Each structure stands twice: as structure tokens, then as C-alpha cells.
Amino acid sequence: xxxxxxxxxxxxxSSDLVRALALTxxxxxxxxxxxxxxxxxxGEVFVVMGPSGCGKTTLLRHLCGLLPPTLGSxxxxxxxxxxxxxxxxxxxxxxxxxxFQGGAxxxxxxxxxxxxxxxxxxxxxxPAVVLEIARMKLDMVGLLHAAELLPSSLSGGMKKxxxxxxxxxxxxxxxxxxxxxxxxxxxxxAEIDNxxxxxxxxxxxxxxxxxxxLPSAHAIADRIVVLLDGRVAALGARDRVWNDPNPxxxxxxxxxxxxxxxxGMDVIxxxxx
Numbered sequence: 001x002x003x004x005x006x007x008x009x010x011x012x013x014s015s016d017l018v019r020a021l022a023l024t025x026x027x028x029x030x031x032x033x034x035x036x037x038x039x040x041x042x043g044e045v046f047v048v049m050g051p052s053g054c055g056k057t058t059l060l061r062h063l064c065g066l067l068p069p070t071l072g073s074x075x076x077x078x079x080x081x082x083x084x085x086x087x088x089x090x091x092x093x094x095x096x097x098x099x100f101q102g103g104a105x106x107x108x109x110x111x112x113x114x115x116x117x118x119x120x121x122x123x124x125x126x127p128a129v130v131l132e133i134a135r136m137k138l139d140m141v142g143l144l145h146a147a148e149l150l151p152s153s154l155s156g157g158m159k160k161x162x163x164x165x166x167x168x169x170x171x172x173x174x175x176x177x178x179x180x181x182x183x184x185x186x187x188x189x190a191e192i193d194n195x196x197x198x199x200x201x202x203x204x205x206x207x208x209x210x211x212x213x214l215p216s217a218h219a220i221a222d223r224i225v226v227l228l229d230g231r232v233a234a235l236g237a238r239d240r241v242w243n244d245p246n247p248x249x250x251x252x253x254x255x256x257x258x259x260x261x262x263x264g265m266d267v268i269x270x271x272x273x
Contacts, residue, residue: 017042017206018063023072025058032058034230045200045207047217050227056210064096064176094122097167097175101182105151111162112147118169137165141195157188174206181213193219
């Protein structure tokens with residue numbers, strides 16, 4: 001499968017942080033993913049795109065250790081995620097951050113306490129140090145001024161920032177984002193994009209972003225995978241994928257209805273006349 005970019009060294013295992021081989025997912029009679037192969041490189045922003053229902057979120061759940069695939073394997077830093085001992089799996093999860101689509105903040109805790117929670121649960125640091133680290137993480141995402149607020153008083157964009165701050169609380173090597181700009185206005189979405197790029201460039205955190213927000217994907221991606229019908233339809237450098245001649249990729253990126261759908265729209269338009 002061509003990667004189509006200039007980082008030829010990226011093919012070596014040493015620079016691949018996550019590898020998925022022949023991932024297949026079946027729920028009853030439905031096949032969600034069908035033989036997906038991909039590698040995510042250390043220090044890159046890797047974007048997963050595709051239409052609704054193509055398997056993006058299922059893939060994300062496999063990659064971060066939340067859902068074993070029906071067939072295939074996921075390895076993180078050379079370790080098979082779903083064959084790992086409980087101790088190793090715990091260690092690999094501590095090296096992973098998750099930013100959920102809705103933020104998933106705990107409503108009874110302040111923003112600061114939400115960000116401090118992973119540190120309290122997984123380290124032996126003194127309480128004062130935990131709070132200082134949590135403040136630093138909030139500062140990184142431009143949310144320090146909201147530290148003492150409850151999630152219910154935050155805007156959508158602020159909730160996303162708080163979720164990102166919590167996702168990076170333990171200094172993970174990799175952070176997974178599920179639709180980080182969903183439900184946000186274009187300006188706020190661009191601000192979230194800037195936070196993701198900054199954390200990637202300044203701290204070298206590998207980012208995996210599931211999105212169907214095309215401007216966002218183009219703004220942040222180093223490489224992109226496009227899923228169609230549970231399979232990899234395109235994988236490579238952002239500009240290569242963006243210019244992929246495959247008609248179905250073109251339909252998706254240019255937001256065109258496929259030919260058979262647009263014929264139906266012509267009929268509707270004729271009836272309306």
C-alpha cells in the first residue's frame with residue numbers, strides 16, 4: 001500500500017508507534033471493518049476520515065485498547081495490545097490519552113479536578129504537585145482561567161479543551177480524538193485544531209484524530225486514511241489523499257452526491273417544478 005509521502009524512513013518498524021494488521025470487526029451479520037492494515041508513526045498527526053458508518057470510531061476503539069477486534073491484531077510500541085498481560089496492558093494504557101467526542105467530563109468535579117483525576121488515580125504524587133501539573137495542562141490548552149468552573153458552565157469548545165487537558169495529564173505518547181470539532185462553530189473548531197497541532201509540534205505527542213470535518217482534517221493532518229465500507233480506500237500524505245483520483249474519494253472530499261444519489265435528486269427537483 002503506497003504511503004505516498006516523503007518520509008520514507010516511516011516504513012521502518014522503529015518509527016511506527018501503532019500498527020494494525022488485518023483488523024476485521026463483525027457485529028452479528030454486519031461486517032464493520034474488513035481487513036484494515038495501517039501504521040501510525042511516532043510524532044505525526046494521523047487523521048481517520050470517511051462517511052458516517054464506515055467504521056471510524058470502531059477502528060479508534062480497537063487502536064486504543066477498548067475493543068478487541070474479531071480478527072487481526074493491534075501492536076503498540078511493538079507489543080500486541082490484545083495479547084498483553086494485564087500489567088503490560090495497564091502500562092500501555094497509561095501511555096495513551098483519550099479525548100471523547102462529548103468531552104465525558106465528570107459533572108460534579110471542577111475543570112481542574114477533572115484534569116487532576118488521572119494523576120490522582122495513577123501516580124503517587126503529592127496532592128499539591130498533582131494540582132500544579134493539572135494547572136499546567138490547562139494552561140497548555142488555554143483554559144487556566146476556567147480551572148474552578150464546573151463542566152455545566154463551559155461552552156462546547158471549552159469542554160473539548162478541558163477533555164484534551166485531561167487526555168494529556170499523564171504525558172502520554174499518543175492521544176486519540178473522536179470527532180474533536182463535532183458540534184462546534186468553524187472558529188471554535190479552528191481553535192481546537194490549533195491546540196492539537198501545538199501539542200503535536202511542541203511536545204511531540206502522536207495524535208490520531210477521527211473526523212469527518214474536512215477543513216479540520218486538511219488543517220492538522222500529516223497523513224490521512226480514508227475508510228469506505230470498512231476498508232482502507234486511501235492512505236498516505238495529506239496532499240496525496242486530498243488529490244486521490246478515486247471517484248469515491250473525490251465524492252467524499254468534494255462533498256458530492258454519488259451519481260446514483262444525484263439522479264434521485266434530479267427526479268425530486270423535476271417533481272418540485
